[in-house]
Amino acid sequence: MQFIQQFINGVHVGSIYALIALGYTMVYGIVKLINFAHGEIMMLGAYVGFFAIGLWGLPFPLALLVAMVFSALLGVVIERIAYKPLRNAPRISALITAIGMSLLLQNIALVLFGPDPQKMPAVISKEAIHLGSIQISYLTIVTLVLAVGFMILLELFIKRTKTGKAMRAVSQDKAASTLMGIDVNRIISVTFAIGSALGALGGVLYAVAYPQVEPYMGIMPGLKAFVAAVLGGIGSIPGAMIGGFILGIMESLTKGYISSQWSDAVVFGVLILVLLIKPSGLLGKNTREKV
Amino acid sequence: MLQVRDLHVYYDKIHAIKGVDFDVKPGEIVSLIGANGAGKTTILHTISGILKPTEGFVKFQGENISSVPAHRIVYMGMAHVPEGRRIFAQMTVLENLQMGAFTRKDTVQIRRDMEKIFTRFPRLKERMSQLAGTLSGGEQQMLAMGRALMSNPTLILLDEPSMGLAPILVDQIFSIIEDIKAMGTTVLLVEQNATRALSIADRAYVLETGKVVMAGDAKELLANTDIKSAYLGG
Numbered sequence: 001m002q003f004i005q006q007f008i009n010g011v012h013v014g015s016i017y018a019l020i021a022l023g024y025t026m027v028y029g030i031v032k033l034i035n036f037a038h039g040e041i042m043m044l045g046a047y048v049g050f051f052a053i054g055l056w057g058l059p060f061p062l063a064l065l066v067a068m069v070f071s072a073l074l075g076v077v078i079e080r081i082a083y084k085p086l087r088n089a090p091r092i093s094a095l096i097t098a099i100g101m102s103l104l105l106q107n108i109a110l111v112l113f114g115p116d117p118q119k120m121p122a123v124i125s126k127e128a129i130h131l132g133s134i135q136i137s138y139l140t141i142v143t144l145v146l147a148v149g150f151m152i153l154l155e156l157f158i159k160r161t162k163t164g165k166a167m168r169a170v171s172q173d174k175a176a177s178t179l180m181g182i183d184v185n186r187i188i189s190v191t192f193a194i195g196s197a198l199g200a201l202g203g204v205l206y207a208v209a210y211p212q213v214e215p216y217m218g219i220m221p222g223l224k225a226f227v228a229a230v231l232g233g234i235g236s237i238p239g240a241m242i243g244g245f246i247l248g249i250m251e252s253l254t255k256g257y258i259s260s261q262w263s264d265a266v267v268f269g270v271l272i273l274v275l276l277i278k279p280s281g282l283l284g285k286n287t288r289e290k291v
Numbered sequence: 292m293l294q295v296r297d298l299h300v301y302y303d304k305i306h307a308i309k310g311v312d313f314d315v316k317p318g319e320i321v322s323l324i325g326a327n328g329a330g331k332t333t334i335l336h337t338i339s340g341i342l343k344p345t346e347g348f349v350k351f352q353g354e355n356i357s358s359v360p361a362h363r364i365v366y367m368g369m370a371h372v373p374e375g376r377r378i379f380a381q382m383t384v385l386e387n388l389q390m391g392a393f394t395r396k397d398t399v400q401i402r403r404d405m406e407k408i409f410t411r412f413p414r415l416k417e418r419m420s421q422l423a424g425t426l427s428g429g430e431q432q433m434l435a436m437g438r439a440l441m442s443n444p445t446l447i448l449l450d451e452p453s454m455g456l457a458p459i460l461v462d463q464i465f466s467i468i469e470d471i472k473a474m475g476t477t478v479l480l481v482e483q484n485a486t487r488a489l490s491i492a493d494r495a496y497v498l499e500t501g502k503v504v505m506a507g508d509a510k511e512l513l514a515n516t517d518i519k520s521a522y523l524g525g
Contacts, residue, residue: 169379169390175341176377181365181394
Protein backbone atom coordinates (compact mmCIF):
# COMPACT_ATOMS: atom_id res chain seq x y z
CA MET A 1 0.00 0.00 0.00
CA GLN A 2 2.81 2.35 0.88
CA PHE A 3 4.32 1.63 -2.50
CA ILE A 4 1.15 2.68 -4.33
CA GLN A 5 0.87 5.80 -2.19
CA GLN A 6 4.45 6.82 -2.94
CA PHE A 7 3.91 5.99 -6.59
CA ILE A 8 0.91 8.34 -6.73
CA ASN A 9 2.90 11.10 -5.06
CA GLY A 10 5.63 10.49 -7.62
CA VAL A 11 3.22 10.76 -10.51
CA HIS A 12 2.01 14.07 -9.06
CA VAL A 13 5.44 15.69 -8.84
CA GLY A 14 6.58 13.87 -11.99
CA SER A 15 3.83 15.46 -14.07
CA ILE A 16 5.12 18.86 -12.95
CA TYR A 17 8.70 17.93 -13.89
CA ALA A 18 7.42 16.71 -17.24
CA LEU A 19 5.70 20.03 -17.94
CA ILE A 20 8.87 21.95 -17.16
CA ALA A 21 11.04 19.45 -19.05
CA LEU A 22 9.00 20.08 -22.20
CA GLY A 23 10.27 23.66 -22.29
CA TYR A 24 13.89 22.53 -22.12
CA THR A 25 13.48 19.88 -24.76
CA MET A 26 11.45 21.98 -27.23
CA VAL A 27 13.91 24.86 -27.09
CA TYR A 28 16.86 22.49 -27.39
CA GLY A 29 15.23 20.73 -30.31
CA ILE A 30 14.89 23.93 -32.26
CA VAL A 31 17.91 26.10 -31.37
CA LYS A 32 20.22 23.53 -29.73
CA LEU A 33 20.40 25.62 -26.57
CA ILE A 34 19.88 24.54 -22.96
CA ASN A 35 17.82 27.46 -21.75
CA PHE A 36 19.01 27.63 -18.15
CA ALA A 37 16.69 30.58 -17.56
CA HIS A 38 13.72 28.21 -17.98
CA GLY A 39 13.53 27.51 -14.22
CA GLU A 40 13.27 31.26 -13.62
CA ILE A 41 10.60 31.66 -16.30
CA MET A 42 8.72 29.00 -14.34
CA MET A 43 9.39 30.83 -11.04
CA LEU A 44 8.13 34.18 -12.39
CA GLY A 45 5.10 32.39 -13.83
CA ALA A 46 4.44 30.99 -10.36
CA TYR A 47 4.67 34.51 -8.86
CA VAL A 48 2.22 35.86 -11.44
CA GLY A 49 -0.12 33.00 -10.54
CA PHE A 50 0.36 33.83 -6.86
CA PHE A 51 -0.52 37.50 -7.41
CA ALA A 52 -3.41 36.64 -9.69
CA ILE A 53 -4.95 34.43 -7.01
CA GLY A 54 -3.89 36.17 -3.79
CA LEU A 55 -3.89 39.82 -4.82
CA TRP A 56 -6.25 40.19 -7.74
CA GLY A 57 -8.59 37.45 -6.54
CA LEU A 58 -8.84 35.72 -9.90
CA PRO A 59 -10.28 32.20 -10.04
CA PHE A 60 -7.70 29.44 -10.41
CA PRO A 61 -8.18 28.66 -14.15
CA LEU A 62 -7.96 32.35 -15.06
CA ALA A 63 -4.88 32.80 -12.85
CA LEU A 64 -3.24 29.88 -14.66
CA LEU A 65 -4.02 31.46 -17.99
CA VAL A 66 -2.58 34.83 -16.93
CA ALA A 67 0.60 33.16 -15.63
CA MET A 68 1.00 31.16 -18.83
CA VAL A 69 0.50 34.18 -21.10
CA PHE A 70 2.94 36.20 -19.00
CA SER A 71 5.65 33.53 -19.19
CA ALA A 72 5.05 32.96 -22.90
CA LEU A 73 5.73 36.65 -23.56
CA LEU A 74 8.70 36.62 -21.21
CA GLY A 75 10.19 33.63 -23.01
CA VAL A 76 9.77 35.29 -26.41
CA VAL A 77 11.32 38.55 -25.19
CA ILE A 78 14.30 36.75 -23.61
CA GLU A 79 14.93 34.85 -26.84
CA ARG A 80 14.75 38.02 -28.92
CA ILE A 81 17.06 40.15 -26.79
CA ALA A 82 19.49 37.61 -25.36
CA TYR A 83 19.65 34.49 -27.56
CA LYS A 84 18.78 35.58 -31.09
CA PRO A 85 21.85 37.82 -31.51
CA LEU A 86 23.99 34.81 -30.56
CA ARG A 87 22.34 32.31 -32.86
CA ASN A 88 25.45 31.98 -35.04
CA ALA A 89 27.92 32.42 -32.19
CA PRO A 90 29.69 29.43 -30.61
CA ARG A 91 27.21 27.43 -28.58
CA ILE A 92 29.07 28.00 -25.34
CA SER A 93 28.39 31.78 -25.61
CA ALA A 94 24.65 31.24 -25.73
CA LEU A 95 24.88 28.78 -22.84
CA ILE A 96 26.74 31.30 -20.66
CA THR A 97 24.16 33.93 -21.62
CA ALA A 98 21.39 31.57 -20.53
CA ILE A 99 23.05 31.09 -17.13
CA GLY A 100 23.46 34.86 -16.85
CA MET A 101 19.81 35.37 -17.74
CA SER A 102 18.85 32.84 -15.06
CA LEU A 103 20.78 34.75 -12.37
CA LEU A 104 19.45 38.08 -13.60
CA LEU A 105 15.83 36.93 -13.33
CA GLN A 106 16.46 35.43 -9.88
CA ASN A 107 17.88 38.72 -8.67
CA ILE A 108 15.10 40.77 -10.22
CA ALA A 109 12.64 38.57 -8.32
CA LEU A 110 14.71 39.03 -5.16
CA VAL A 111 14.56 42.83 -5.50
CA LEU A 112 10.89 42.98 -6.45
CA PHE A 113 9.43 40.35 -4.12
CA GLY A 114 12.01 40.04 -1.33
CA PRO A 115 13.82 36.88 -0.20
CA ASP A 116 11.11 35.48 2.07
CA PRO A 117 8.84 32.71 0.86
CA GLN A 118 5.21 33.75 0.57
CA LYS A 119 2.35 31.39 1.21
CA MET A 120 0.33 30.33 -1.78
CA PRO A 121 -3.41 30.40 -0.97
CA ALA A 122 -5.08 26.99 -0.97
CA VAL A 123 -7.01 27.18 -4.21
CA ILE A 124 -7.76 23.50 -4.45
CA SER A 125 -9.52 21.62 -1.71
CA LYS A 126 -7.25 19.76 0.70
CA GLU A 127 -9.65 16.85 0.70
CA ALA A 128 -8.64 13.52 -0.65
CA ILE A 129 -10.33 10.53 -2.10
CA HIS A 130 -9.76 7.45 0.06
CA LEU A 131 -9.42 4.10 -1.60
CA GLY A 132 -8.79 1.77 1.28
CA SER A 133 -5.62 3.08 2.87
CA ILE A 134 -4.58 4.99 -0.25
CA GLN A 135 -5.27 8.71 -0.51
CA ILE A 136 -5.47 10.64 -3.72
CA SER A 137 -5.80 14.36 -3.12
CA TYR A 138 -7.88 16.57 -5.37
CA LEU A 139 -4.71 18.55 -6.00
CA THR A 140 -3.03 15.45 -7.42
CA ILE A 141 -5.99 14.82 -9.67
CA VAL A 142 -6.18 18.44 -10.87
CA THR A 143 -2.41 18.51 -11.48
CA LEU A 144 -2.46 15.28 -13.42
CA VAL A 145 -5.49 16.23 -15.51
CA LEU A 146 -3.96 19.61 -16.40
CA ALA A 147 -0.52 18.20 -17.14
CA VAL A 148 -1.69 15.29 -19.26
CA GLY A 149 -4.32 17.48 -20.95
CA PHE A 150 -1.75 20.03 -22.04
CA MET A 151 0.64 17.27 -23.17
CA ILE A 152 -2.07 15.86 -25.41
CA LEU A 153 -2.78 19.34 -26.77
CA LEU A 154 0.92 19.84 -27.45
CA GLU A 155 1.21 16.49 -29.21
CA LEU A 156 -1.83 17.29 -31.39
CA PHE A 157 -0.47 20.75 -32.14
CA ILE A 158 2.89 19.39 -33.25
CA LYS A 159 1.53 16.46 -35.26
CA ARG A 160 -1.52 18.04 -36.86
CA THR A 161 -1.20 21.78 -37.32
CA LYS A 162 0.75 23.57 -40.01
CA THR A 163 2.73 25.59 -37.46
CA GLY A 164 3.45 22.42 -35.47
CA LYS A 165 4.77 20.63 -38.54
CA ALA A 166 6.82 23.70 -39.39
CA MET A 167 8.32 23.49 -35.88
CA ARG A 168 9.46 19.94 -36.59
CA ALA A 169 10.81 20.99 -39.98
CA VAL A 170 12.78 23.88 -38.46
CA SER A 171 14.22 21.61 -35.77
CA GLN A 172 15.56 19.32 -38.51
CA ASP A 173 16.86 21.79 -41.09
CA LYS A 174 16.56 25.56 -40.78
CA ALA A 175 17.85 26.40 -44.27
CA ALA A 176 15.58 23.89 -45.98
CA SER A 177 12.65 25.20 -43.89
CA THR A 178 13.38 28.72 -45.07
CA LEU A 179 13.26 27.46 -48.66
CA MET A 180 9.72 26.21 -47.95
CA GLY A 181 8.70 29.76 -47.07
CA ILE A 182 8.76 29.14 -43.31
CA ASP A 183 9.73 32.19 -41.22
CA VAL A 184 12.26 30.50 -38.94
CA ASN A 185 12.35 33.41 -36.47
CA ARG A 186 8.60 33.24 -36.00
CA ILE A 187 8.72 29.47 -35.40
CA ILE A 188 11.49 29.91 -32.81
CA SER A 189 9.37 32.53 -31.02
CA VAL A 190 6.36 30.20 -31.04
CA THR A 191 8.55 27.44 -29.55
CA PHE A 192 9.78 29.67 -26.72
CA ALA A 193 6.23 30.85 -26.09
CA ILE A 194 4.80 27.34 -25.79
CA GLY A 195 7.72 25.99 -23.75
CA SER A 196 7.57 28.94 -21.36
CA ALA A 197 3.80 28.75 -20.98
CA LEU A 198 4.06 25.06 -20.05
CA GLY A 199 6.83 26.03 -17.61
CA ALA A 200 4.50 28.56 -15.97
CA LEU A 201 1.78 25.93 -15.72
CA GLY A 202 4.28 23.65 -13.97
CA GLY A 203 5.39 26.56 -11.78
CA VAL A 204 1.90 27.42 -10.55
CA LEU A 205 1.10 23.75 -9.89
CA TYR A 206 4.40 23.41 -8.01
CA ALA A 207 3.64 26.52 -5.95
CA VAL A 208 0.19 25.19 -5.11
CA ALA A 209 1.62 21.82 -4.06
CA TYR A 210 4.31 23.11 -1.72
CA PRO A 211 2.40 25.79 -1.11
CA GLN A 212 4.68 28.79 -1.43
CA VAL A 213 6.55 31.03 -3.85
CA GLU A 214 10.10 32.35 -3.45
CA PRO A 215 12.76 33.72 -5.81
CA TYR A 216 14.88 30.56 -5.71
CA MET A 217 12.03 28.13 -6.27
CA GLY A 218 12.97 27.68 -9.95
CA ILE A 219 16.39 26.22 -9.31
CA MET A 220 15.75 22.68 -8.06
CA PRO A 221 12.66 21.83 -10.13
CA GLY A 222 14.40 23.47 -13.09
CA LEU A 223 17.47 21.28 -12.66
CA LYS A 224 15.38 18.16 -12.11
CA ALA A 225 13.27 18.88 -15.17
CA PHE A 226 16.49 19.32 -17.11
CA VAL A 227 17.62 15.90 -15.86
CA ALA A 228 14.23 14.52 -16.91
CA ALA A 229 14.68 15.97 -20.40
CA VAL A 230 18.15 14.42 -20.70
CA LEU A 231 16.87 11.12 -19.30
CA GLY A 232 14.10 11.01 -21.92
CA GLY A 233 16.44 12.19 -24.67
CA ILE A 234 16.91 15.91 -25.05
CA GLY A 235 15.02 17.20 -28.08
CA SER A 236 12.39 14.45 -27.82
CA ILE A 237 8.94 15.63 -26.67
CA PRO A 238 7.58 12.22 -25.60
CA GLY A 239 11.00 11.66 -23.99
CA ALA A 240 10.59 14.72 -21.79
CA MET A 241 7.15 13.56 -20.68
CA ILE A 242 8.31 10.05 -19.84
CA GLY A 243 11.53 11.36 -18.25
CA GLY A 244 9.53 13.70 -15.99
CA PHE A 245 7.27 10.93 -14.73
CA ILE A 246 10.14 8.47 -14.19
CA LEU A 247 12.11 11.09 -12.26
CA GLY A 248 9.17 12.05 -10.06
CA ILE A 249 8.35 8.43 -9.26
CA MET A 250 11.98 7.59 -8.49
CA GLU A 251 12.30 10.61 -6.25
CA SER A 252 9.13 9.76 -4.38
CA LEU A 253 10.07 6.10 -3.91
CA THR A 254 13.50 7.10 -2.63
CA LYS A 255 11.85 9.43 -0.13
CA GLY A 256 9.49 6.68 0.97
CA TYR A 257 11.86 3.72 1.20
CA ILE A 258 15.33 5.15 1.70
CA SER A 259 15.37 8.68 3.01
CA SER A 260 14.26 12.12 1.85
CA GLN A 261 17.81 13.31 2.18
CA TRP A 262 18.87 10.85 -0.48
CA SER A 263 16.25 11.76 -3.06
CA ASP A 264 18.24 14.49 -4.80
CA ALA A 265 21.36 12.34 -4.81
CA VAL A 266 19.41 9.58 -6.52
CA VAL A 267 17.99 11.99 -9.10
CA PHE A 268 21.35 13.38 -10.09
CA GLY A 269 22.98 9.96 -9.82
CA VAL A 270 20.50 8.85 -12.46
CA LEU A 271 21.66 11.70 -14.70
CA ILE A 272 25.24 10.49 -14.44
CA LEU A 273 24.21 6.87 -15.10
CA VAL A 274 22.16 7.82 -18.14
CA LEU A 275 24.99 9.87 -19.55
CA LEU A 276 27.36 6.93 -19.05
CA ILE A 277 25.14 4.20 -20.46
CA LYS A 278 22.98 5.89 -23.06
CA PRO A 279 24.12 9.47 -23.65
CA SER A 280 21.28 10.13 -26.09
CA GLY A 281 18.63 9.30 -23.44
CA LEU A 282 15.72 6.86 -23.56
CA LEU A 283 14.08 8.20 -26.73
CA GLY A 284 16.92 10.36 -27.99
CA LYS A 285 18.22 10.17 -31.50
CA ASN A 286 21.71 8.91 -32.04
CA THR A 287 23.69 11.99 -32.79
CA ARG A 288 24.93 11.21 -36.24
CA GLU A 289 26.49 14.14 -38.03
CA LYS A 290 24.93 14.57 -41.43
CA VAL A 291 27.12 15.35 -44.41
CA MET B 292 11.67 36.27 -65.27
CA LEU B 293 15.05 36.55 -63.58
CA GLN B 294 17.76 39.16 -64.05
CA VAL B 295 21.11 38.97 -62.30
CA ARG B 296 23.34 42.02 -62.69
CA ASP B 297 26.91 42.63 -61.56
CA LEU B 298 26.49 40.20 -58.69
CA HIS B 299 29.25 40.11 -56.06
CA VAL B 300 29.07 37.75 -53.10
CA TYR B 301 31.56 37.33 -50.27
CA TYR B 302 32.00 34.52 -47.75
CA ASP B 303 33.60 36.52 -44.95
CA LYS B 304 36.64 37.87 -46.82
CA ILE B 305 36.58 35.44 -49.73
CA HIS B 306 35.27 37.03 -52.91
CA ALA B 307 33.27 34.07 -54.23
CA ILE B 308 31.21 35.71 -56.99
CA LYS B 309 32.94 38.47 -58.92
CA GLY B 310 30.44 40.36 -61.01
CA VAL B 311 28.08 37.86 -62.63
CA ASP B 312 25.37 38.85 -65.12
CA PHE B 313 22.74 36.58 -66.58
CA ASP B 314 19.06 36.27 -67.45
CA VAL B 315 16.41 33.62 -67.36
CA LYS B 316 13.37 34.13 -69.59
CA PRO B 317 9.93 32.64 -68.96
CA GLY B 318 9.60 29.03 -70.12
CA GLU B 319 13.31 28.37 -70.50
CA ILE B 320 15.67 25.85 -69.00
CA VAL B 321 18.85 27.76 -68.29
CA SER B 322 21.87 25.88 -67.02
CA LEU B 323 24.86 27.11 -65.06
CA ILE B 324 27.80 24.81 -65.59
CA GLY B 325 31.35 24.84 -64.35
CA ALA B 326 33.84 23.02 -62.20
CA ASN B 327 33.62 22.55 -58.43
CA GLY B 328 34.11 25.85 -56.66
CA ALA B 329 33.14 27.95 -59.66
CA GLY B 330 30.36 29.51 -57.59
CA LYS B 331 27.27 27.82 -59.00
CA THR B 332 25.70 26.93 -55.66
CA THR B 333 26.62 30.32 -54.20
CA ILE B 334 24.73 32.03 -57.03
CA LEU B 335 21.62 29.91 -56.39
CA HIS B 336 21.77 30.70 -52.67
CA THR B 337 22.00 34.39 -53.47
CA ILE B 338 19.03 34.22 -55.84
CA SER B 339 16.84 32.47 -53.27
CA GLY B 340 17.91 34.93 -50.58
CA ILE B 341 19.87 32.67 -48.23
CA LEU B 342 22.99 34.70 -49.03
CA LYS B 343 22.92 38.43 -49.64
CA PRO B 344 24.99 40.10 -52.38
CA THR B 345 27.47 42.81 -51.41
CA GLU B 346 27.07 44.43 -54.82
CA GLY B 347 24.71 44.08 -57.74
CA PHE B 348 21.16 42.83 -57.67
CA VAL B 349 18.75 40.01 -58.45
CA LYS B 350 15.42 40.92 -60.05
CA PHE B 351 12.60 38.37 -60.04
CA GLN B 352 9.56 39.20 -62.16
CA GLY B 353 10.69 42.81 -62.33
CA GLU B 354 11.15 43.20 -58.58
CA ASN B 355 14.53 43.67 -56.90
CA ILE B 356 14.68 40.82 -54.37
CA SER B 357 18.27 41.32 -53.19
CA SER B 358 17.16 42.39 -49.73
CA VAL B 359 13.93 40.40 -49.44
CA PRO B 360 14.10 37.71 -46.68
CA ALA B 361 14.51 34.22 -48.16
CA HIS B 362 11.18 32.91 -46.86
CA ARG B 363 9.28 35.80 -48.50
CA ILE B 364 10.85 35.02 -51.89
CA VAL B 365 9.13 31.62 -51.83
CA TYR B 366 5.78 33.43 -51.58
CA MET B 367 6.69 35.32 -54.79
CA GLY B 368 6.79 32.04 -56.72
CA MET B 369 10.37 30.81 -56.54
CA ALA B 370 11.29 27.33 -55.35
CA HIS B 371 14.80 26.06 -54.66
CA VAL B 372 15.78 22.40 -54.52
CA PRO B 373 19.05 22.59 -52.62
CA GLU B 374 22.15 20.53 -53.15
CA GLY B 375 22.05 17.30 -51.20
CA ARG B 376 18.21 17.31 -51.33
CA ARG B 377 17.75 18.39 -47.71
CA ILE B 378 14.46 16.58 -47.21
CA PHE B 379 13.04 16.43 -43.69
CA ALA B 380 14.26 12.95 -42.79
CA GLN B 381 12.24 12.60 -39.57
CA MET B 382 8.97 13.55 -41.25
CA THR B 383 6.84 11.39 -43.53
CA VAL B 384 6.82 11.74 -47.31
CA LEU B 385 3.35 13.25 -47.07
CA GLU B 386 4.45 15.78 -44.44
CA ASN B 387 7.43 16.75 -46.59
CA LEU B 388 5.07 17.51 -49.47
CA GLN B 389 2.78 19.44 -47.13
CA MET B 390 5.75 21.55 -46.05
CA GLY B 391 6.37 22.24 -49.72
CA ALA B 392 2.91 23.80 -49.85
CA PHE B 393 3.56 25.87 -46.72
CA THR B 394 3.05 29.19 -48.55
CA ARG B 395 -0.37 28.19 -49.88
CA LYS B 396 -3.84 28.30 -48.40
CA ASP B 397 -5.89 26.86 -51.29
CA THR B 398 -6.47 23.43 -49.72
CA VAL B 399 -8.50 22.04 -52.62
CA GLN B 400 -5.91 22.97 -55.21
CA ILE B 401 -3.10 21.73 -52.95
CA ARG B 402 -4.74 18.31 -52.84
CA ARG B 403 -5.05 18.30 -56.64
CA ASP B 404 -1.40 19.26 -57.03
CA MET B 405 -0.40 16.53 -54.63
CA GLU B 406 -2.29 14.00 -56.76
CA LYS B 407 -0.34 15.28 -59.79
CA ILE B 408 2.93 14.78 -57.94
CA PHE B 409 1.87 11.27 -56.97
CA THR B 410 0.99 10.49 -60.60
CA ARG B 411 4.40 11.72 -61.73
CA PHE B 412 6.21 9.99 -58.84
CA PRO B 413 4.27 6.81 -58.07
CA ARG B 414 7.01 5.66 -55.68
CA LEU B 415 6.24 8.62 -53.44
CA LYS B 416 2.60 7.62 -53.28
CA GLU B 417 3.55 4.07 -52.25
CA ARG B 418 5.75 5.47 -49.50
CA MET B 419 3.46 8.32 -48.48
CA SER B 420 3.41 7.52 -44.75
CA GLN B 421 7.02 6.36 -44.51
CA LEU B 422 9.69 8.56 -42.93
CA ALA B 423 11.51 10.41 -45.69
CA GLY B 424 14.89 9.38 -44.25
CA THR B 425 14.15 5.75 -45.12
CA LEU B 426 13.86 6.48 -48.86
CA SER B 427 16.62 5.64 -51.34
CA GLY B 428 18.76 8.43 -52.80
CA GLY B 429 16.77 8.59 -56.03
CA GLU B 430 13.45 8.63 -54.18
CA GLN B 431 14.75 11.39 -51.92
CA GLN B 432 15.68 13.48 -54.96
CA MET B 433 12.20 12.96 -56.36
CA LEU B 434 10.71 13.93 -53.02
CA ALA B 435 12.86 17.08 -52.93
CA MET B 436 11.66 18.03 -56.40
CA GLY B 437 8.05 17.13 -55.63
CA ARG B 438 8.23 19.16 -52.43
CA ALA B 439 9.50 22.21 -54.33
CA LEU B 440 6.78 21.81 -56.98
CA MET B 441 4.12 21.80 -54.23
CA SER B 442 4.68 25.53 -53.81
CA ASN B 443 3.40 25.87 -57.39
CA PRO B 444 6.42 27.92 -58.46
CA THR B 445 6.92 29.97 -61.61
CA LEU B 446 10.68 29.49 -61.33
CA ILE B 447 12.45 26.48 -59.87
CA LEU B 448 16.16 26.41 -58.99
CA LEU B 449 17.70 22.94 -59.13
CA ASP B 450 21.10 22.41 -57.54
CA GLU B 451 22.89 19.26 -58.75
CA PRO B 452 19.76 17.11 -59.00
CA SER B 453 21.67 14.15 -60.48
CA MET B 454 24.45 14.11 -57.89
CA GLY B 455 25.23 10.68 -56.49
CA LEU B 456 22.53 8.86 -58.46
CA ALA B 457 22.79 5.71 -60.58
CA PRO B 458 22.72 6.36 -64.38
CA ILE B 459 19.18 5.03 -64.80
CA LEU B 460 17.95 7.43 -62.14
CA VAL B 461 19.88 10.30 -63.74
CA ASP B 462 17.88 9.65 -66.93
CA GLN B 463 14.65 9.82 -64.93
CA ILE B 464 15.64 13.05 -63.20
CA PHE B 465 16.46 14.76 -66.49
CA SER B 466 13.21 13.63 -68.05
CA ILE B 467 11.39 15.06 -65.02
CA ILE B 468 13.16 18.39 -65.53
CA GLU B 469 11.86 18.45 -69.11
CA ASP B 470 8.37 17.68 -67.76
CA ILE B 471 8.65 20.60 -65.37
CA LYS B 472 9.43 22.89 -68.29
CA ALA B 473 6.56 21.40 -70.30
CA MET B 474 4.18 22.18 -67.43
CA GLY B 475 5.17 25.82 -67.74
CA THR B 476 7.64 26.25 -64.88
CA THR B 477 10.90 27.98 -65.74
CA VAL B 478 14.04 26.11 -64.67
CA LEU B 479 17.46 27.32 -63.58
CA LEU B 480 19.64 24.23 -63.45
CA VAL B 481 23.04 23.89 -61.85
CA GLU B 482 24.89 20.72 -62.83
CA GLN B 483 28.28 19.10 -62.78
CA ASN B 484 27.05 16.72 -65.43
CA ALA B 485 27.47 19.38 -68.11
CA THR B 486 26.74 17.17 -71.13
CA ARG B 487 23.39 16.13 -69.77
CA ALA B 488 22.56 19.62 -68.61
CA LEU B 489 23.38 21.16 -72.00
CA SER B 490 21.37 18.52 -73.82
CA ILE B 491 18.11 19.58 -72.16
CA ALA B 492 18.84 23.29 -71.61
CA ASP B 493 17.87 26.15 -73.92
CA ARG B 494 20.75 28.35 -72.91
CA ALA B 495 23.72 28.02 -70.60
CA TYR B 496 26.36 30.04 -68.81
CA VAL B 497 29.81 28.67 -68.12
CA LEU B 498 31.29 29.76 -64.79
CA GLU B 499 34.89 29.80 -63.74
CA THR B 500 36.05 31.03 -60.30
CA GLY B 501 33.12 33.34 -59.76
CA LYS B 502 32.82 34.75 -63.28
CA VAL B 503 30.85 33.97 -66.43
CA VAL B 504 33.44 33.00 -69.03
CA MET B 505 31.10 31.89 -71.78
CA ALA B 506 27.41 32.09 -72.53
CA GLY B 507 25.09 31.08 -75.29
CA ASP B 508 22.77 28.59 -76.86
CA ALA B 509 23.05 25.22 -75.12
CA LYS B 510 23.36 23.22 -78.35
CA GLU B 511 26.14 25.49 -79.59
CA LEU B 512 28.00 25.19 -76.30
CA LEU B 513 27.61 21.45 -76.47
CA ALA B 514 29.35 21.49 -79.86
CA ASN B 515 32.06 23.93 -78.76
CA THR B 516 35.46 22.23 -78.66
CA ASP B 517 36.83 24.39 -75.81
CA ILE B 518 33.90 23.46 -73.61
CA LYS B 519 34.29 19.86 -74.60
CA SER B 520 37.88 19.69 -73.48
CA ALA B 521 37.31 21.70 -70.29
CA TYR B 522 34.00 20.35 -68.95
CA LEU B 523 32.66 17.51 -70.98
CA GLY B 524 35.61 15.19 -70.69
CA GLY B 525 36.19 15.12 -74.46
